[in-house]
Structure formats: C-alpha cells, structure tokens
Amino acid sequence: MKVLRRFVYPYIVWAAVMILVPMLMILIYAFTKEGNSVRNFMFSLDSFKRFFSDPVFGEVLKRSLVIAVLTTFFCILFGYPAAYAMARSRFKIQLVLLTTIPTWINMLVRTYAWRGMLDNKGLLNTFFGLFGVGPFKMLETTFAVVLGMVYNFIPFMILQIYNSLEKIDKSYLEAAADLGANRVQVFLKVTLPLSLPGVISGITLVFLPAVSSFFIPKLLGGGKYVLIGNVIENQFLTAGDWSFGSAISLIMAAVIIISMYITRYIDKKTDPEGGAAL
Amino acid sequence: MKKFLSVITALVLALSVSACGQSSGGTGAANAGSEANVGSGTLKLFNWGEYIGEDTIANFEEEYGVRVISDYFDSNEMMYTKLLAGEAYDVLVPSDYMIERLIAEDRLQPLDKSKITNFDNLCDNLKGLGYDPDNTYSIPYFWGSVGLVYNKNNVDRAELEEKGYNILRDEKYKGNIYIYDSERDAFMVAFKALGYSMNTEDENEINEAFEWLKSLNDTMEPAYVTDEVIDAMANGNKDIAVVYSGDAAYILEENEDMDFFMPNEGTNIWSDAMVIPANAENPELANEFINYILTYEPSLDNSLTVGYSSSNKEVLEELSGENGDFYGNTAYIPREGYEKDEIFHDNEVLKKKLSELWIKVKAAN
Numbered sequence: 001m002k003v004l005r006r007f008v009y010p011y012i013v014w015a016a017v018m019i020l021v022p023m024l025m026i027l028i029y030a031f032t033k034e035g036n037s038v039r040n041f042m043f044s045l046d047s048f049k050r051f052f053s054d055p056v057f058g059e060v061l062k063r064s065l066v067i068a069v070l071t072t073f074f075c076i077l078f079g080y081p082a083a084y085a086m087a088r089s090r091f092k093i094q095l096v097l098l099t100t101i102p103t104w105i106n107m108l109v110r111t112y113a114w115r116g117m118l119d120n121k122g123l124l125n126t127f128f129g130l131f132g133v134g135p136f137k138m139l140e141t142t143f144a145v146v147l148g149m150v151y152n153f154i155p156f157m158i159l160q161i162y163n164s165l166e167k168i169d170k171s172y173l174e175a176a177a178d179l180g181a182n183r184v185q186v187f188l189k190v191t192l193p194l195s196l197p198g199v200i201s202g203i204t205l206v207f208l209p210a211v212s213s214f215f216i217p218k219l220l221g222g223g224k225y226v227l228i229g230n231v232i233e234n235q236f237l238t239a240g241d242w243s244f245g246s247a248i249s250l251i252m253a254a255v256i257i258i259s260m261y262i263t264r265y266i267d268k269k270t271d272p273e274g275g276a277a278l
Numbered sequence: 279m280k281k282f283l284s285v286i287t288a289l290v291l292a293l294s295v296s297a298c299g300q301s302s303g304g305t306g307a308a309n310a311g312s313e314a315n316v317g318s319g320t321l322k323l324f325n326w327g328e329y330i331g332e333d334t335i336a337n338f339e340e341e342y343g344v345r346v347i348s349d350y351f352d353s354n355e356m357m358y359t360k361l362l363a364g365e366a367y368d369v370l371v372p373s374d375y376m377i378e379r380l381i382a383e384d385r386l387q388p389l390d391k392s393k394i395t396n397f398d399n400l401c402d403n404l405k406g407l408g409y410d411p412d413n414t415y416s417i418p419y420f421w422g423s424v425g426l427v428y429n430k431n432n433v434d435r436a437e438l439e440e441k442g443y444n445i446l447r448d449e450k451y452k453g454n455i456y457i458y459d460s461e462r463d464a465f466m467v468a469f470k471a472l473g474y475s476m477n478t479e480d481e482n483e484i485n486e487a488f489e490w491l492k493s494l495n496d497t498m499e500p501a502y503v504t505d506e507v508i509d510a511m512a513n514g515n516k517d518i519a520v521v522y523s524g525d526a527a528y529i530l531e532e533n534e535d536m537d538f539f540m541p542n543e544g545t546n547i548w549s550d551a552m553v554i555p556a557n558a559e560n561p562e563l564a565n566e567f568i569n570y571i572l573t574y575e576p577s578l579d580n581s582l583t584v585g586y587s588s589s590n591k592e593v594l595e596e597l598s599g600e601n602g603d604f605y606g607n608t609a610y611i612p613r614e615g616y617e618k619d620e621i622f623h624d625n626e627v628l629k630k631k632l633s634e635l636w637i638k639v640k641a642a643n
Contacts, residue, residue, distance in 0.1 A: 056637065056638050056641050056642075059641060060637075060641050063641075115506065115509075115510075119510070119513070119515050120515055121513055121514065121515060137453070139501075140501045218459075219506065222500075222501030222502060222503065223459040223501065223502025223503060223640060224495075224500075224501065224502060224640060226637060226640045226641040231637060231641075234633065234637060236359070237353060237355050237356050237359065238353065238355050238460070238461070238633055239355075239629070239630055239633035239634070240355060240358075240359070240626075240629075240630070241630060241633075
C-alpha cells in the first residue's frame with residue numbers, strides 16, 4: 001500500500017496548480033481594487049463594503065438560498081422514493097442506467113429544451129389545450145426555475161440515496177421484522193437512519209450547484225430571477241469588475257462552508273453508529 | 279488531508295462560476311503551445327457564434343491551402359477578457375465601442391493596406407466610421423440597428439409610430455414583451471425613450487432612465503432574454519420584442535406575422551468589424567482573410583446564412599433588391615443618416631454604472 005501512496009503526488013501538484021492558485025487569485029482580487037491588473041494592487045475592503053451596504057445584493061443572496069433549498073427539498077421528496085424503488089427493483093442496473101443517461105447530454109441543451117416544452121405555445125400547453133384548459137404561464141416563473149434545477153440535479157440525489165440503500169444489510173431488516181416491527185417501523189427505525197448518509201451527500205451535491213447556477217435562472221426564469229451566480233457572471237464577463245466578482249464568490253463560499261458544516265453536524269447527530277438515532 | 283481536500287472541493291464548486299473566468303488564462307497558454315507547431319498556414323479566428331456563412335471557412339481553407347481554427351464568443355466583454363488573458367488570435371470581430379477601446383489601449387495592429395485590395399467593395403457609409411476614421415485597424419463585417427419586432431395581428435403600426443419605445447410600458451401588452459438582457463441595450467431604449475443621448479454621462483438622465491426601466495420591470499412583467507428571443511419570436515410567443523436588426527431579419531423570414539419597426543426616437547446603429555490584435559501570430563494570413571471576406575462570394579454566404587446586413591455594397595444591394603432573398607424585409611437594411619440614431623462610444627465608467635443599475639432593475643423582482 002505504501003508504494004501506492006506515491007501516486008498521490010501528481011494529484012497534489014495538480015490540485016495545487018489548478019485549484020489553489022485560482023483560489024488564491026480570487027482571494028487577492030477580492031481584497032484589492034483597480035480592476036484586472038494585479039501588478040499595482042492596493043489592499044481594499046471596498047468590494048465587501050459595496051456588497052453589504054446595498055440591500056439588493058443581500059436580497060439576491062437570500063433568493064439564491066431559497067431557490068437552492070427548494071430545489072434540494074424537492075430533490076429529496078421525489079428522489080428518495082425513486083431510489084427506494086430502484087433499490088428494491090429487479091432491474092437495478094437498467095434503472096441506474098436510465099437515471100444516468102440524461103446526464104450524458106449537455107445540461108445547457110436539456111435546459112433549453114424545457115423552454116420549448118414550457119412556453120405558452122409549447123408542448124405542455126398544446127397538450128392541455130386538447131382538453132380545453134390553459135394556456136398556463138409556466139415559462140419565466142419561479143416554478144420553471146425550480147423545475148429546471150430539480151430536473152438537472154435530481155440524478156445526483158437519487159444515485160447517492162440508492163447507493164446507501166443498496167449497502168444496507170438485509171439481515172437488519174429481517175431482524176427488525178423478527179422482533180415484531182411492522183413495515184412502517186422497519187422503514188422508520190432501520191432503513192431511513194441507515195440511508196441518511198446518502199441523503200446528506202445528496203444534499204451537498206444538489207445544494208452546491210443549485211445555489212451557484214446561473215444559466216438555469218437565465219434560460220427558464222426569463223432573466224428576471226437574478227441569482228448570486230448571475231451577479232458573479234455579470235461582474236466577470238460584462239462589468240469587468242473582477243474584484244467585486246471575487247468578493248461575492250468569497251462571500252458565497254463562506255455561506256456554503258457554513259451550510260455544509262450544519263449538514264455535517266446533523267449527519268453526525270443522526271449517524272447510526274454514533275448511537276444517537278438508535 | 280482528506281478533510282482538507284473535501285473543503286477544497288467544496289470551495290471549487292462554490293467558485294466554479296468565477297473559476298471559468300480565471301482558468302481561461304491557463305488553457306489559453308496550453309492552446310498556444312500546442313498549436314504553434316501546426317505551421318504558418320494556420321489562422322486563428324475569434325468570432326461571434328453563428329456569425330459566418332456555411333462554406334466561408336471551408337472555401338477559404340481550400341483556396342489558400344491553410345487551416346482555420348475558429349473560437350467563439352458571445353459578448354464583446356468575454357472576447358476582451360480572453361484577449362487580456364493572453365490568448366493569441368489572428369482575427370477578431372468585435373463591435374464598434376470595443377474596437378474603440380482596443381485601439382486606445384494599443385491592442386491592435388494596423389492593417390496592411392497593400393493586401394486589402396478589395397477595400398472599395400465596402401458600402402460607402404461604412405468607410406471611415408467614427409471609431410476608426412481611416413480604416414487603419416478595422417474593416418466592417420456586419421452592421422445594423424436595434425429595433426422592435428412586433429406581431430402585426432396584435433399591435434397596430436400607427437400606435438407604434440405614435441408611442442415609440444413607450445409602447446413597452448403600455449399595460450395592454452403586460453406579460454407580452456421581451457427586453458434585451460444587456461445593460462447597454464436596455465439603457466439605450468430607456469435613454470432614447472426619454473429623448474436623451476445613449477452616451478450621456480449626466481447623473482439625472484441616468485437616474486431617469488433607471489426609473490423608466492424600473493417602472494417597466496414593475497408593471498409590465500417583461501422577460502429578459504438574449505439569443506433566446508430569436509426562437510421565441512419566430513414561434514410567435516409574445517407581441518413585442520427589442521431585437522437586433524439582423525436577428526429581426528431572420529425572425530421576419532421565419533414568421534410572416536412579424537414586422538420590424540425602428541422608433542422615431544432614434545436607435546443604436548452598430549457595426550462589427552474585423553481587426554488584427556497586436557499579438558497575432560500570423561498577421562499576414564489575417565490580412566489575406568480580411569481581404570477575402572470583402573469579396574462577393576463569402577460576403578453573400580455570410581449574409582444569407584446569418585441574416586445580418588452585409589458590409590459589401592454589391593451583396594447588400596442584391597439581397598435587398600427585387601429578386602433578392604431579403605426583398606421587402608424591413609429589418610435587413612439599417613436606417614441611414616437619421617440624426618437621432620447614434621453609435622456607442624466606449625466609456626468604462628458609464629458601463630460599470632449601468633451594469634450595476636441594470637442588476638438592480640432585474641433583482642427587484
């Protein structure tokens with residue numbers, strides 16, 4: 001095993017160059033001013049002041065978090081039963097494949113396709129029209145944004161939960177049944193707690209991209225749902241204010257680290273081996 | 279270590295938005311390195327997406343026995359950011375105000391006029407535009423204006439004539455309008471609607487324009503779109519949209535219910551032009567390419583495919599003429615010599631201000 005350790009070194013070098021250096025640059029930009037030129041950098045907290053002194057940005061951050069929480073919630077709501085059914089199905093491999101196939105196609109393309117389905121003369125409204133209802137305004141609403149996010153990110157949730165459900169030793173369930181637990185009790189006392197680690201890592205995988213996504217709100221929200229990712233994108237690509245963009249990125253990173261810490265805390269508390277839940 | 283890495287991974291995900299801006303420098307350097315050995319017969323073209331004829335590149339490659347590597351951008355600012363990161367291209371196709379900035383910052387090299395033998399093929403009004411009076415650095419590629427595409431069945435032309443841009447605030451069309459999602463174009467509409475210059479620096483005028491857009495946002499349920507507007511209007515999703523004339527020409531070809539209107543309050547007359555950056559690796563071929571685009575065949579192919587107004591006089595006249603593909607298409611020929619029409623000037627301070635105000639308009643939802 002010790003020999004294998006050496007194989008880690010290239011990765012560490014790679015991580016240092018490709019991950020640490022850009023992050024350091026963001027750090028430097030965030031605390032300096034004067035645009036894109038790092039050579040004559042001046043320490044400054046202006047970017048942070050600007051963020052916190054203008055309520056608009058706080059509002060945007062709040063909205064991003066609300067949308068991300070909603071997305072995560074619906075991913076669990078729909079993802080858990082799906083994963084549960086998959087884990088008990090006879091066609092596991094096929095179902096896993098079916099869940100993964102959509103992710104083979106570019107996210108942007110799939111999201112664009114939803115525009116065609118949701119708009120006033122789109123597929124869904126044409127279908128509703130056959131029964132004489134509608135058209136419903138679906139595109140450019142919060143519904144469309146959350147739908148787009150749930151659609152794009154739910155495979156991550158399903159696969160995580162599926163994995164942890166798969167790992168559960170069947171004899172636990174039999175033991176619980178032998179001891180007189182009914183099916184609901186078996187699920188609540190054994191299956192659910194044992195699958196929570198999957199749910200937690202699913203939350204991380206869904207919440208992170210959801211909170212920073214910028215093209216889904218742009219395409220499906222009609223540009224009206226400005227999220228924090230849109231503001232960052234705008235600062236880098238349009239406004240050219242890299243300092244402010246970096247500062248917002250850092251603030252968001254802080255928010256994310258805190259929320260990860262909270263989920264991890266909950267995870268520990270409910271960890272079956274820690275004994276808290278059982 | 280594991281914990282450390284997981285924190286790093288989280289950060290990377292969190293910062294991925296900004297990382298794409300940052301990493302372009304790294305990949306740029308890698309590209310330049312790997313392509314240096316392809317040989318002198320390689321042209322690196324940095325153009326807008328879907329902005330060239332179907333066969334233009336292939337024909338050029340065949341005729342000159344060279345290879346063309348195309349890269350695409352979707353905003354002048356993105357192009358500028360990449361250029362700043364050190365990426366070496368031979369030909370760029372930025373817009374007027376961006377060329378103004380590139381010239382001011384010494385990032386372009388003069389064209390080799392002895393190679394640009396087809397200069398006279400250009401439309402007369404596109405020679406010596408304000409940002410480059412002697413065509414020292416640039417040769418126009420496409421040009422056009424910004425106007426309103428509207429559904430003839432639901433919107434009356436007379437009403438448009440009367441209200442101009444203010445029709446966008448008429449609650450009759452609530453939930454039925456598309457606004458172009460860029461601070462420059464949105465504020466252009468507001469400035470013009472209020473009768474101001476779109477290059478104004480007057481605080482009061484800027485604030486008035488901000489209020490104009492804000493009240494539009496609060497009362498009209500507009501959708502803010504960029505390229506999505508093309509499909510959306512071609513499908514007839516909404517009644518009125520702020521659209522670039524070239525995209526409008528395409529929409530009008532696709533959907534005959536649609537028509538194009540340039541408000542009397544004036545608009546933005548823009549042009550995109552071919553330039554050679556100072557760090558180009560193959561300026562010689564770049565000059566050849568620019569000269570090639572000026573000829574009839576590629577200009578025709580470009581304009582037919584993309585729908586934007588050609589900078590080639592002959593092509594423009596032929597396509598808009600009686601037997602031309604765009605005959606009767608009101609969006610194909612931009613308005614000339616109208617005094618309220620303006621060209622954008624490069625103004626970093628104003629742009630930053632507008633950019634921040636634009637976010638505030640949209641974020642208020």
